[in-house]
Amino acid sequence: MAGKSGVTKAKKHKMTKWDKSQALWGWIFILPTMAGLIILNIWPLIQSVYQTFFRTGDFGKGNVFVGLENYQQLFQDTEVWQALWNTFKYSLIEVPFSIILGLILAVLLNKKIAGRTFYRAVFFLPMVAAPAAVAMVWRWLYNTKFGLINNIFHTNIEWISNPSTAWISIGVIGVWSVLGYNMILFLAGLQEIPYDYYEAAQVDGANGVYEFFKITLPLLSPTVFFVMVTRIIGALQVFDLIYMVMDKSNPALPKTQSIVYLFYQYSFVNHNKGYGSAIALLLVICVLIITAIQMKLQKKWVFYY
Amino acid sequence: MKKQIFAGALAGVMAASLTACGSGSGTTTAGAAGTTTTAGAAGGTTTTAASEIKGSGSSDALEVLIWDTNQQPGIQKILDKFTEETGIKTDLQVKDWNSYWTALEAAATGGSLPDVFWMHSNNSQMYMNNGMLLDLDPYIEKSSTIDLSNYMEQVTQLYTYNGKHYAIPKDYDTIALWYNKTMFDEAGLSYPDETWTWDDVLTAAEKLTKDDGSQYGFSMSSDNNQAGYYNIIYSHGGSVLSEDKTKSEFDSAKTIEAMETVGKLLKYCPDPSVMSETKDDALIESGTVAMCTQGSWMVPAFKQNDYMTANCDVAILPYDKETGVRASICNGLGWAASAKTTRPDDCWKLLEWLGSKDMQEMQAQLGVTMSAYNNTSDTWVNNTDKFNLKPYLQETEAKTGNATNKLVLRPYTYNTSVWEDQMNKDLVTAWADPSKMAETCKQVAADMNSAISKESAKSN
Numbered sequence: 001m002a003g004k005s006g007v008t009k010a011k012k013h014k015m016t017k018w019d020k021s022q023a024l025w026g027w028i029f030i031l032p033t034m035a036g037l038i039i040l041n042i043w044p045l046i047q048s049v050y051q052t053f054f055r056t057g058d059f060g061k062g063n064v065f066v067g068l069e070n071y072q073q074l075f076q077d078t079e080v081w082q083a084l085w086n087t088f089k090y091s092l093i094e095v096p097f098s099i100i101l102g103l104i105l106a107v108l109l110n111k112k113i114a115g116r117t118f119y120r121a122v123f124f125l126p127m128v129a130a131p132a133a134v135a136m137v138w139r140w141l142y143n144t145k146f147g148l149i150n151n152i153f154h155t156n157i158e159w160i161s162n163p164s165t166a167w168i169s170i171g172v173i174g175v176w177s178v179l180g181y182n183m184i185l186f187l188a189g190l191q192e193i194p195y196d197y198y199e200a201a202q203v204d205g206a207n208g209v210y211e212f213f214k215i216t217l218p219l220l221s222p223t224v225f226f227v228m229v230t231r232i233i234g235a236l237q238v239f240d241l242i243y244m245v246m247d248k249s250n251p252a253l254p255k256t257q258s259i260v261y262l263f264y265q266y267s268f269v270n271h272n273k274g275y276g277s278a279i280a281l282l283l284v285i286c287v288l289i290i291t292a293i294q295m296k297l298q299k300k301w302v303f304y305y
Numbered sequence: 306m307k308k309q310i311f312a313g314a315l316a317g318v319m320a321a322s323l324t325a326c327g328s329g330s331g332t333t334t335a336g337a338a339g340t341t342t343t344a345g346a347a348g349g350t351t352t353t354a355a356s357e358i359k360g361s362g363s364s365d366a367l368e369v370l371i372w373d374t375n376q377q378p379g380i381q382k383i384l385d386k387f388t389e390e391t392g393i394k395t396d397l398q399v400k401d402w403n404s405y406w407t408a409l410e411a412a413a414t415g416g417s418l419p420d421v422f423w424m425h426s427n428n429s430q431m432y433m434n435n436g437m438l439l440d441l442d443p444y445i446e447k448s449s450t451i452d453l454s455n456y457m458e459q460v461t462q463l464y465t466y467n468g469k470h471y472a473i474p475k476d477y478d479t480i481a482l483w484y485n486k487t488m489f490d491e492a493g494l495s496y497p498d499e500t501w502t503w504d505d506v507l508t509a510a511e512k513l514t515k516d517d518g519s520q521y522g523f524s525m526s527s528d529n530n531q532a533g534y535y536n537i538i539y540s541h542g543g544s545v546l547s548e549d550k551t552k553s554e555f556d557s558a559k560t561i562e563a564m565e566t567v568g569k570l571l572k573y574c575p576d577p578s579v580m581s582e583t584k585d586d587a588l589i590e591s592g593t594v595a596m597c598t599q600g601s602w603m604v605p606a607f608k609q610n611d612y613m614t615a616n617c618d619v620a621i622l623p624y625d626k627e628t629g630v631r632a633s634i635c636n637g638l639g640w641a642a643s644a645k646t647t648r649p650d651d652c653w654k655l656l657e658w659l660g661s662k663d664m665q666e667m668q669a670q671l672g673v674t675m676s677a678y679n680n681t682s683d684t685w686v687n688n689t690d691k692f693n694l695k696p697y698l699q700e701t702e703a704k705t706g707n708a709t710n711k712l713v714l715r716p717y718t719y720n721t722s723v724w725e726d727q728m729n730k731d732l733v734t735a736w737a738d739p740s741k742m743a744e745t746c747k748q749v750a751a752d753m754n755s756a757i758s759k760e761s762a763k764s765n
Binding site: 058059060061139142143144145146158160161162247248249250251252253254265268269270271272 | 407410413414431434435437526527528575576577578579580581582583584591593720722723726729730732733736737
């Protein structure tokens with residue numbers, strides 16, 4: 001094996017029979033993934049963009065070309081822009097809090113404390129539970145009349161049906177659900193940091209806080225960056241929480257429904273896939289812009305060592 | 306070792322979350338569309354691949370799809386008998402209301418509908434117009450069992466399109482008034498009966514509402530149309546849709562008057578936010594409200610609830626004092642088969658079986674639902690001795706007491722759910738502030754008209 005690869009290096013530009021078979025097998029091995037990606041992701045994406053120019057017929061038949069009509073409607077639709085704003089509000093709660101709290105938990109659970117495996121498991125549990133089940137449990141916790149929260153604290157707060165509190169309540173469920181996942185990623189990142197740095201710092205008399213900001217945080221920044229990019233994308237796609245927790249007659253729904261929720265409503269309930277696709281495309285563009293900005297800004301604060 | 310503990314803990318939680326899902330689905334039920342629309346059972350399934358709809362059963366079994374878990378045991382019994390009789394195997398699958406329609410649409414688009422399934426007036430027009438359902442006329446002509454004149458006319462009419470028949474009527478449902486006997490006794494009031502008008506309900510609701518918020522007279526959430534305010538509208542001589550289904554009547558004088566009555570009733574209901582979080586059925590089950598209107602499809606759930614069986618009973622819907630009319634919204638499901646099924650003859654045998662007089666009688670007797678076959682529903686009344694279910698049946702008679710009874714088909718158009726959803730959203734405003742009822746009704750009408758005008762482009 002080693003000898004053969006040596007031969008390959010020597011004749012770089014001319015493919016031998018063996019090289020060709022290597023390349024062929026390489027393609028065959030990634031074929032299942034490629035096929036999946038093309039059939040399940042790329043082709044639907046193209047289809048969705050294509051559909052935005054149509055008033056779609058029932059069961060995918062009889063589409064009528066309407067040009068930019070869906071987009072015109074989109075720009076005038078206050079419901080869509082409100083939903084986009086709701087989505088951003090949700091992300092503004094979920095992303096920062098789940099990252100900060102996840103980081104604190106990870107640092108604490110990286111220390112040698114008794115029962116840390118148990119704690120790690122406990123904090124990771126929400127990630128393992130089905131999102132629908134999580135949402136159902138929270139829905140009852142938040143219930144104004146029969147909910148556990150109001151009953152324990154003897155309050156009468158409309159957690160999920162008052163427009164000014166509902167978006168925060170939903171955000172809290174979001175933070176709770178992804179906290180453990182962020183924590184695990186941070187833990188993995190923390191364990192990559194060589195202990196030598198800390199030892200050296202301790203010799204120089206650094207305290208814990210100083211170590212955290214001068215060693216841990218900079219060396220963890222690639223992980224923080226990764227978590228941030230994926231979490232923002234994830235948060236902007238929030239759907240199941242809102243779908244499960246908020247009922248259609250909920251007075252707070254207009255102020256909490258997310259862009260994907262609206263997409264679902266139009267595409268699958270109202271049978272208006274063209275307009276639904278236009279809404280989805282709006283989200284794709286938002287995600288692309290935000291991610292591009294993040295990629296640009298990372299040079300300023302992410303430290304690859 | 307540590308890893309094992311970790312894995313053990315995870316497995317434990319997975320099991321716990323599954324049970325949480327199960328119990329959640331049992332408690333939140335909303336009968337908006339004449340079914341139990343259950344969120345929990347959906348399991349957050351937003352992926353609705355056409356293949357998902359196919360059951361795990363053997364390939365030689367006919368796939369049967371329904372949406373109501375309450376009816377599953379009874380339907381299964383009827384299907385088992387069918388297999389015994391004909392040797393044709395069936396595979397019964399249940400999906401909750403919301404995922405049923407998303408999955409069915411995906412399956413229809415992909416050309417892989419289940420062999421036999423339920424149809425509902427909300428969506429039937431779209432399926433019939435696009436040739437998704439098996440045209441049953443050639444089979445009905447030859448059949449000695451099925452004669453459509455034996456079934457409730459309104460239900461047959463729902464599944465007739467351009468003169469062709471696409472489903473065998475399965476059942477029908479009506480609405481009745483549920484009340485809490487214990488609360489009525491405590492307040493010293495006599496129980497509701499056929500002499501009650503909606504004004505009597507108002508008076509009683511006021512007396513049954515306690516100032517400390519521990520008990521309310523009535524409950525009617527803003528999305529409870531079929532079992533709720535539609536009945537008041539039609540009793541008062543109002544209407545939701547014009548006769549030819551091309552225009553909204555929600556802004557007609559009579560409809561607005563009726564909705565103003567609903568507005569008055571809301572004073573004795575829990576806060577709209579409470580009703581939006583906890584549905585009417587859960588509010589009466591928990592002893593929070595003294596009265597609410599519920600469809601006959603809720604009986605299987607209520608008869609399993611200990612609080613309900615101990616404290617509650619059923620009365621006929623009140624009538625309108627001015628018009629002397631007692632209107633109950635009525636709807637019926639149909640058994641349909643896929644137009645693209647590979648075994649149309651077997652499908653027909655099953656439809657014939659399900660529509661036969663014997664099986665319609667069995668469906669009623671088992672307490673599954675009232676049956677669409679004329680005069681087979683009497684036994685349904687006796688499916689439980691916990692409640693007096695006669696009121697549901699009385700509404701099909703011409704007259705009860707001094708009032709004229711009227712069965713009104715649940716209003717539908719080509720794309721009912723579009724304007725119905727919008728109506729629910731609009732009415733939230735009026736529920737929060739009943740003084741805005743009239744202007745909200747006008748808004749509903751405007752939105753309905755705009756939605757219906759877009760339909761006409763599709764159905765032609």
